[in-house]
């Protein structure tokens with residue numbers, strides 16, 4: 001597109017900015033409740049709502065409270081909720097078998113939410129880090145994160161989550177070949193309509209810190225995730241990963257983190273035109289919330305602006321811890 005513009009004074013850009021009505025009329029992108037996926041943290045217990053110190057306003061919820069949260073989200077019109085388990089260190093092993101236990105925390109929570117709130121879509125995370133004594137997303141041998149052995153574990157995890165009623169599977173592990181393996185297994189097991197939202201372009205980022213506190217993985221993690229998560233300096237590689245995952249059967253793709261990677265979102269949307277999501281991750285949430293709580297920025301305005309900008313960058317939706325707050329504001 002090549003915009004045609006008269007010269008000043010025939011053209012005055014300020015004409016369309018002079019009133020709220022004209023600004024609304026000429027706004028190119030909008031944020032709606034339909035764009036939101038709400039990530040929540042779950043834990044064992046009953047009636048528990050445990051604060052997370054590095055994410056003020058975010059809690060670890062026991063399953064009964066997570067069901068209430070899902071009811072609340074559905075009432076606000078939020079289309080999807082995404083579950084992340086805080087697992088007790090005692091269930092973490094090197095072989096990660098808790099990941100495909102049909103009665104693990106996540107799977108019990110999927111069933112409970114499905115029974116009580118059938119209309120909200122449930123997204124899950126597929127990666128071994130919550131169950132891994134090493135804190136990594138994949139199985140580890142002699143300090144090496146194993147690709148192919150991990151895929152077998154991820155497939156088992158995915159099938160059990162699908163059996164429990166998960167609507168959207170989110171492989172966040174960044175192993176090579178996992179989307180194809182999961183898709184083939186789902187088709188084979190009769191789960192033909194289970195959606196895969198692949199964390200296709202997931203960067204090795206410093207912005208995940210508060211999340212790792214929230215799921216109790218900070219202590220366990222040995223080293224970093226740079227042998228499987230992407231180098232923040234790369235952009236062409238993101239397109240190759242997205243193309244690969246689409247060819248393997250991903251229905252939707254994600255860029256993560258969000259705000260420092262809006263250029264990637266735009267390239268992905270322009271190149272493929274597929275349902276494209278960004279994850280406004282825990283560190284981004286903590287920066288906005290932390291600064292707002294100190295009076296350094298206007299929290300509500302910064303939250304809304306940050307999310308609108310994901311839409312402008314080409315995203316169809318955003319995973320954000322702000323989801324219920326945003327939904328309340330948007331609904332007035």
Ligand SMILES: NCc1[nH]cc(CCC(=O)O)c1CC(=O)O
Nearest residue numbers: 127129172207208211281282283
């Ligand atoms: N598979 C782990 C996973 N899934 C989602 C996040 C991060 C989300 C956030 O920071 O909000 C991570 C962290 C990591 O890769 O270490």
